[in-house]
Amino acid sequence: MVEKVSGRRPYFREVPRTHWFLRHPRYLRYMAREITCIFIGAYTFIWVVGIVRLSQGEAAYQAFLQTLKTPSSIVFHIVALVFAIYHSVTWFNLTPKALPVQLGEEFLPDGVIAGAHYAAWAVLSVVILFLAGAF
């Protein structure tokens, strides 16, 4: 009996490892959401530098505060704020997927879950502004 030779020879298509996200707008939207975290990280780093300067005495801290007032620093903070808002909004809008709440038979509408996060965001922001002496 002659064994039949398999004609199978599957063709493998390579996924581009470095620029796969250019293949579709939905991947670009994802990358935009992820890349915004770099600005949030940079902003946090500036905070840490501020704390270090504070520990070095008043003169060092005053110099740090002066640096914050430079035009390039103000531009960075505006850009970081825009990206932080984009990051927060895109994530808050995804929360209904991760945290569904079932009451009885029905699930709470997505808007309620996301809305609760926006409300918590607003309340916490007010508390922080209050603690910072803004009112």
Next chain:
Amino acid sequence: MSERVVELEVLRYNPETDREPHFQRYSVTCREEWVVLDALNHVKEHQDPTLSYRWSCHMAVCGSCGMMINGEPKLACKSFLRDYEGVIRVEPLAQFPIERDLVTVIDDFVAKLKRVKPYLIPKHDQPVSEGEFLQTPAELKRFKQYTLCINCMLCYAACPEYGLTQKFIGPAAISLAHRYNRDSRDGGRDQRQEEIAATEGVWECSFVGACSEVCPEHVDPASALQQVKIASTVDWFKEHLMPWSKK
């Protein structure tokens, strides 16, 4: 009944003669209400009997006719020609090896599906004489959305994580595991966690969300994966911070 000529550009690959795939153009006289699958069937019957593709039900139930249509993972039986303009480019599902023409090798998905045990594992044996496992409408609704998966693999074709890391168990298999985990009659979660709570399980997912965007049955696999992440994280904290508590 109105008709129009539709240009199809179909990716062809014959493993016995071709070194790599190539596009072939077909002009098909189509009726207004046809879907892409009808056009492919017309080509196969009247122009080119060698064209290979999978299909069965023609009503978005069997999940066989998944393919890339103008670069988007779609069911060919649910993609109306009237929604497309110009040349329609038809390719086999992305991120799967091509067996022949539009037929892909799906062994990887089938093996992963098996690993997550997508079936009821009762909490305890119960003889038939004791009757059914009862379930309230609320308990049913807890997982019903995830029962709608038809294993069409469009989510795998859309998921960039699966494209980059083939070991990733992937959206549909994890969603089906989640479906049984949420079933009040099931007691098999611990067995499934070994597969889905692993690095190559749910932690490979970075929540691109493409799976949910392309799912033809609105299963929303991305939601299942995020819920599995949260439940697995809670497990971890219980195990390490409260070793005395039961999972």
